[in-house]
Amino acid sequence: MWKTALKPRWIAGLVFAIAVSGVFVLLSQWQFGRSVQPEVPVSPATEQTRPLTETLEPGNFFPGSVSDQMVTAEGSYDAAKQVLVPGRLKDGNSGYWVVSAFAVKGAPALSGVAASPETWIPVARGWVADPGDAGAPPSGAVQLTGRLIPSESPLPETAPEAGRATAVSVAELINYWDISSYPGFVAATSEVTGGSDLSAAAVGGDLKPLNIGPQPPAQKVNWLNLFYSLEWVVFAGFALFIWWRLVKDDYRRDLEDDLDDHHDTPPSQPTSEQLEQKVKP
Template identity: 35%
Template structure:
């Protein structure tokens, strides 16, 4: 005898209420819009990687100047041309040049320190010999402790230049980059020059029509080469040797690498947020 059929307490699930499973994170990431977003992140990361490589190439000097290069006396014309900026490896390079002083252009520059003591420089306009066209170089001749001593030395050089203006002099010194013009200190005369700037000196020099001028200036090693004065030699030690690695550029290269990694993290974070919102929406719909 067959047993009667049993009746379940759970009603059958209607066909329209089939259970919906939420997508996985991988499925969301493989959707077309997120693949397009990934492609854009690849382009951005590639640009950042290229910038990092460029910074790294600039950070490592594959051809550094040999040690002691600045101490080898070289002809001025072999180091820099008139009107050109002085390259960083050549700052402090010892050079030699021949020229004649231009009378009336011995100018005193203030706020000059020599071995920690403040004083003055006496400067002059040296007209370079055998140049294709008139060319001048600003020269810091020597240092004086007081303004009176500096003015007296400038007057002596002026008298010597007037009596032997055409006499050539041979000078040796270090090439230093232009400091740029500066305003005189408060209470000082408007004509006072507190910075060594060939551009500023050019404004007070004579006979400058059609003149070529070197942008850097020469700090003379021996003031007596310019004439008999009581000036003290300018203290100008050899510049520090440049390191073959620029660590600042290395730091920038690391930053670009971090930015490239962040582009991929941003894509992952946006895709994950979209997936979490979709899952949450499905859960809310199922609960209601």
């Protein structure tokens, strides 16, 4: 079998089969990549800044269509309404998010017994490694710009310390601050007051910017592309199988030819001396 496989034409055939199999494997990888890629790209509309008061309604559910939307709002911070959210990572280090309450100018006021005169929104202003580095938010009128993010869920059965929160949870913060709030929060990118940007990204120092970008849509498995990727793997194996089968058939033909040559060869005739020896008494 190996003698047949080492014929020049079958060595060339093996090289060709390996090349074809390699192409099929690359096609399989391409189809597999397509099977898990997001079907909908990140919308560029989220990067176009919109007024917060025209994007989200306080007191309602947070619609997914405005998630990650860049928004702007005018208002002011209350330095007494600030918490730290522990367990937040930045560059591999664990620290705290600094979250402050922002009173939104021009926001509709909610009604009800527990409603506050102003409508607020939590603002994640930045990240600190040490709680003592948090500092107070900018005072006075502030032009806020940032990314609008849905409220997080509070950690169950966890009682935060004073000045701390388990998460950037509107449900938790409105009880802690006793305010009416939008159903989400803003990750600040700029905080302009008096013509100067006092945000963590502009000032620098111990308060580090969060730099939260638009979140890609959840990946969904495209089963058709996944099936195609498996199909190309089968084709790759089939190319090598075809080469092996052709070599095997050639080997059998060689055996049959050798057997036919053996049967077609006439038996050798005895010489005259051999005949004389047989007739002697």
